[in-house]
Amino acid sequence: MTTKDPQAPDLAALAGLIADETRATCLLALLDGRAWTAGELARHAGVAASTLSEHLSKLVAGGLLTEERQGRHRYVRLADARVAHLVEDLAAQVAPTARRPRTLRESSAGSAMARGRTCYDHLAGRLGIAVTDALTARGLLQQETGFALTDAGLRWFGSVGIGLERGGRRPLARACLDWTERRPHLAGLAGAALCRHALDAGWCVRIGSGRAVKVTESGRRAFSALLGIGEDALR
Structure with missing residues (x-):
């Protein structure tokens, strides 16, 4: 009988968090090191604010983002340098796209x-x-x-x-x-x-x-x- 590595479920959960185009778009944008409002990220990702809010909640719960609220605004940023390095390292593994810029x-x-x-x-x-x-x-x-x-x-x-x-x-x-x-x-x-x-x-x-x-x-x-x-x- 094989023994499953106890880290396997957590690794799969982490991969699942990143394996979504909208969430990946947010993580790449937040590599600028600054805090973004949920509205700014929604416009950047081209999705509805309600949709983006669900994605942000998953990223915060998964420990990839931290958040703070100021009045009506919800600000998020990468949790720490460790997360930034993870995102940048993963991006470096992706072959450059051959798609020409649209504009x-x-x-x-x-x-x-x-x-x-x-x-x-x-x-x-x-x-x-x-x-x-x-x-x-x-x-x-x-x-x-x-x-x-x-x-x-x-x-x-x-x-x-x-x-x-x-x-x-x-x-x-x-x-x-x-x-x-x-x-x-x-x-x-x-x-x-x-x-x-x-x-x-x-x-x-x-x-x-x-x-x-x-x-x-x-x-x-x-x-x-x-x-x-x-x-x-x-x-």
């Missing part, structure tokens, strides 16, 4: 996401890869046995004024597979701190209300001076 707006949005975006709380896309490659080339990040900041890397973050608040179970550096570039970019505490600093310092700005970001003129100068990243990699 110029859709094409522009896709191009902007590929150039640079936030993946929950760190930089992704070609921008995230360029930063990761530059840190590695300068001996600030090593990738041989998983991502890890070197001693020089720790000093570099301090010299730039990027604080690394250690504590908890989240690793200092973590590889996150980029779903557009099919290569790992920097995540973890260091990736989050660098992304936060880039946005706060005005090196990067968000494009519209989504996840896409672009590098500003001051950002191009900063990335060039601090990491030697060429302008072509930042456009």
Whole structure:
């Protein structure tokens, strides 16, 4: 007689939560790291508010989302970085679609996401890869046995004024597979701190209300001076 793995039912339940196009659409949208109202997500997913509410309740009950209410509004966000990594890693396993963009707006949005975006709380896309490659080339990040900041890397973050608040179970550096570039970019505490600093310092700005970001003129100068990243990699 075989003994069923006790984790099997929970794994199947988790897979079932994600195995719905509307719920998957919500999870991908929430990778921007911000809280969305139920109404915003309903419009984004193209479904009725009542339908979306049922989906959100399942995601909250399953531990993938957290929610809070302010007056009439219900806000939801990804439960934590662990969920963001799960969604991004799954998205990276999906073969790129051959479907052509239906509109110029859709094409522009896709191009902007590929150039640079936030993946929950760190930089992704070609921008995230360029930063990761530059840190590695300068001996600030090593990738041989998983991502890890070197001693020089720790000093570099301090010299730039990027604080690394250690504590908890989240690793200092973590590889996150980029779903557009099919290569790992920097995540973890260091990736989050660098992304936060880039946005706060005005090196990067968000494009519209989504996840896409672009590098500003001051950002191009900063990335060039601090990491030697060429302008072509930042456009």
